[in-house]
Amino acid sequence: MDRGRRAYTDIMTAPAPDDTSPATQHLLDFVFAEVWQRPGLTRRERRFVTLPCVAAADAEAPMRDHVYAALNSGDLSIDEMREAVLHFAVYAGWPKASRFNMVVDEQWDRIHRERGLPVPPPAPLLPLSTPSDPEARLSVGEQSFKDVNCLPFAPQRDNPFQGAGILNFVFGEMWLRPNLGMKERRLITVACVAFQDSPYPILSHVYAALKSRDISFEEMDELALQFAAHYGWPKGSHLNHVIGEQKERVRAEWAAEGAPVS
């Protein structure tokens, strides 16, 4: 029990709850004292899985506490956190992201208030690092779609969702922005497709994260446990099943390509 309370304090940078309910006791003893302590993913990487889970759940107190902890511990910079909100917006919808964004501002202010420091000005938006011309954005988006998804083709443009949305914005702009690396974007994306759990995106993003070697097989297994512990076992179990299938697929492709099978 003490182990759970110490683990909570360490991860959340705040005192553990006093509450003795079965739910809280198990949260401390299992999620904090066991899951978060495991090797395979760093504490910083586990935050990129956990933040989408709490933001998706619309649970005010856990969202606030995890945003605070990620920033207060120094595990994420404010620019990384703000970029994570944008990435989350795309994969979980703007309404939930809008609340997440407000919580980030509130907790950033709180941290500076607690430290007696002024809040620094935000990084300027412009200039964008991606092209502005529509034709150029679509071309960049098509290449980025292929790279991120590890696919030899891009969807056709003449469909509003695919053209105006996916190619023009999601891959032509969002995935190419600075402040988050591919590994971090993968962790956020896989967590989001796992709670959204639409059939195709969960396959395609687990596949691409493994195929690109941005996330190793062992890291992906840990991602599934971190996710299940925070978003529930049914969706966790489905993610784990998809991971098993996509590992087989990637292993077979690597073997056929003569690539090293990690």
Place this chain on the structure above:
Amino acid sequence: MDRGRRAYTDIMTAPAPDDTSPATQHLLDFVFAEVWQRPGLTRRERRFVTLPCVAAADAEAPMRDHVYAALNSGDLSIDEMREAVLHFAVYAGWPKASRFNMVVDEQWDRIHRERGLPVPPPAPLLPLSTPSDPEARLSVGEQSFKDVNCLPFAPQRDNPFQGAGILNFVFGEMWLRPNLGMKERRLITVACVAFQDSPYPILSHVYAALKSRDISFEEMDELALQFAAHYGWPKGSHLNHVIGEQKERVRAEWAAEGAPVS
């Protein structure tokens, strides 16, 4: 019971299920024979509330059946449906929209197969009707944000979620696209913020839909019922509560402005 089956056939353009389970019987007798028949929103308008509900739920068969019915009845054109998928993607996340988009293609093919007709080519994406220059897009986005949200200010740009996301894409491009009117976009948006149910967006979009008079008070009440019947009473009750509060707010503002209080 016959009333339920006839209503189902009429709305879904397909035979009613034969299944005698309590769940299906209540679906026919309550949702189809009562809710869909009410005045206040047309059948076409009810589809813009129902489609986001079934797409959000990831329930394969209901999504397929409602997409088919909306297109096969002629209530929505294919261009309107495809634009609805993009609008939904923004408010419910791309993974769910990705499946919705595939289902639209499948059902559009099926309708043409059933009719022995070739599938017409899609409308071309380019040229876009919104500016390409980043500064111009942000300016357009700021004005559109104010117009759509009925607010005198726009969020600051130097935040990835607000700048690169909200101003640059959601309001600088997406809300301004052709093929859906403001009323249709409002119906989709309110349904999406209602199932996402993050605290602030649900207030702001219900408020703006009423304040803009794009949706009347009576239409909004019907929207809440149509939503509750398809996405469940807990979120429906919450939406209904928010509607009550926002009606008061809008009535008070109209009174203060000397505007007619509808």
Place this chain on the structure above:
Amino acid sequence: MDRGRRAYTDIMTAPAPDDTSPATQHLLDFVFAEVWQRPGLTRRERRFVTLPCVAAADAEAPMRDHVYAALNSGDLSIDEMREAVLHFAVYAGWPKASRFNMVVDEQWDRIHRERGLPVPPPAPLLPLSTPSDPEARLSVGEQSFKDVNCLPFAPQRDNPFQGAGILNFVFGEMWLRPNLGMKERRLITVACVAFQDSPYPILSHVYAALKSRDISFEEMDELALQFAAHYGWPKGSHLNHVIGEQKERVRAEWAAEGAPVS
């Protein structure tokens, strides 16, 4: 209409809302006056389906009202309610459960305040009824996994999700705790897998609930209706479809085993 208001008061142990909106009127007349009154599941059993639905929906007022009603009516003891929160945490994720847990404490305090009574101390967590030694926990977890899922095998341990999560915690500890019987745990679990609606868990838990005879075919049909009325028809229709398939499977297995086909 009076019937709906009386039904609400009886179930919720509080006055019905005065609101005359179409959504509220249909909630009273359909959900309270019809669904909750049906035979097949008791009022207490319907609460184990409804509580996960309102907790998942993150809809503050319905969650508060249903927690209050379940405790205030005496249908659930506080120990059962707290155990239900833990079970829900595992199947719907800790963030949502964390809010549910707070609401339970708030409403338990409110009930005692209204009655002028002191809040009794909570039941002590320790000693646990399950073994602490890791090897013993995994063995117990493997047996419990087989028993609960009605399967002849358990998943392999050497996978973080399956070993550290499923065997060690979910089946090695959680399902074996006191204060909820198997029928109650089944009702909660099926409601949770139905709203999470990942493909495999919904099949496996509906199957196991029927195969174990913890829930009869007729009770399962009522569960689907209670669920659909509270969580929406798209997911309710999907659950109903899965139930139909799993009944066939269980009937065929019982016939092959020479077991009575209920």
